[in-house]
Amino acid sequence: MVQILRDISLFLQMKGENPFRSRAYDIAADRISGLSEDLGTLLREDRLKELPGIGQAISDKVAELMSTGRLSAYETLRAELPAGVLELVRVPELGPKKAVLLARELGVDSVDALEKACREGRVRHVAGFGEKSEANLLAGIELYRRSTTPRRLLGDVMPVAERLLTSVKNTPGVVRASVGGSLRRRAETVGDVDLIASAAEPGAVFDAFCRAPEVAHVIGRGESKCSVRLHDKDLQVDLRVLPDEDFATALHHFTGSRAHHLRLRGLAQDRGLKISEWGVHRADGTKLPVPDEAALYRLLDMQYIPPELREDTGEIEAALAGKLPEDLVAWEDIQGAVHAHSTWSDGRNSLEEMARAAQALGLKFLTVTEHSEAAIYAGGLKEDDLRRQWDEIDRVNDTVKGLRLLKGIEVDILESGALDYSDSVLEQLEVVIGSIHVRHGMDEDQMTRRLLQAFDNPHLHILGHPTGRLIQSRDPYPLRMEAVLDKAAERGVVVEVNGKPERLDLKTEHVRMATQRGVKLVVSCDAHRASDLENLAFAVATARRGWARRSDVLNTLPAERFISALREQRAG
């Protein structure tokens, strides 16, 4: 659905149609991809066109596509344009206009054909192209071929970005510096890294940046911007350097999201203001001081919106009305980490090592949740093993002061929906996470029933990684999420926001669906080694992106109250 709308936008650009018309389809695609409500429900109740940016025409098209599986307007456009252009525009450097031109002039209908045309020197004879653009296209094609997964996991990019940021901050002359872009918004995947810095002399900062050992080559460099590609996975990094008085507006501009920023510019325009990375100006050209991002939002008479929420999924309306939650869960609120494995099952570090690492992060407790017996591949524990482990947990708790290991389990939810341990064992545990690890192939009805059945076991506290997805490598198993969350709310089952970078499960939209229903959450690290404890930060970010407040997240409570809250949830 979303892809069809984006393709229509491209087709309209290719035809040279009104750019605002094309943009309308992109805006609608953004809107639909960020929905935290079921699209079918919205259509049935005829509420889709009430969303900002979606009107009658696009609503009708979405309805046609949903009911018939086809869209005549899309097919008409597609037929008017040369074959293969949708593949061509995926090549960096090649946009809709040039793609159509090359397709028409040279008859290229694929990236392979385009490469051949470049190598034969035919592209340089097309009006508007030259030898340089031919060489750039070849480089773009190479990049297109190499990048099987064009976006990278948040957790993979963050360490690289923070290293680069530190060296930029340490460059003489730099006043302030920050990451921007989807990385700062903590999106689950990021396409490139944006760094924004302020300094009086950009040139010197760019010189140092381009010499960094991570940099493979410099893509481009101007007065205020420099782009490089890293050795590491072809990652592109853009560095902007501006005067410090423009830092806040530049940071805001390059943090995005584009949709969020676009709406803000519109709001500014209504107030006779013009926002750009170079500051906020009145119509008469006078420049208003914007020392930080909070000041920018104040100028627009709205609450400050944290980066994680800037997706234009309702945060702007809420901030204008003063209804944006002020108590979003934050790293500082977290008392303990949930979901950790040790050498007892498939983890790499001992219980004591895990405990000391958690303590070093400033945490007060850590729930030890090994795999259960059915997870043979992961060294799942038999019930007897579990009792021996409790002895060691007691010893570590005596040794490591200031941090408490909680006795827990990540028990398999079996195919029938039963849990993999007897009730007599489960009732002795402080924290019971139930997860699905095998038999992902069940259909939507079966899988939904399996989970609902598991919720009937009163000893289950937390549903672990609810959809089983692995970002970019395994689809979520089919599930009626509304039904699962409805019953979780009804029965007091807490739901995990798993912070492992390839999981982030629940994902943002589902977090929002959960909190809207009053379902309580835990943020977890799913740690299999000591360094994985830092995954907790990605879980917190995902929860924030889903608008979760401190009170929605149970591991903001101290250990004793956390344990009792899990029980009270199930009892209540």
Place this chain on the structure above:
DNA sequence: GCCGTTTTCGGCCCGACTGTTTTCAGTCG
């Protein structure tokens, strides 16, 4: 295509960079 408490028509966000240009179009973010 969307939108509207000045508008149902006429606006719609803004700028950097590149390469091809003799003044600007395309791409990107």
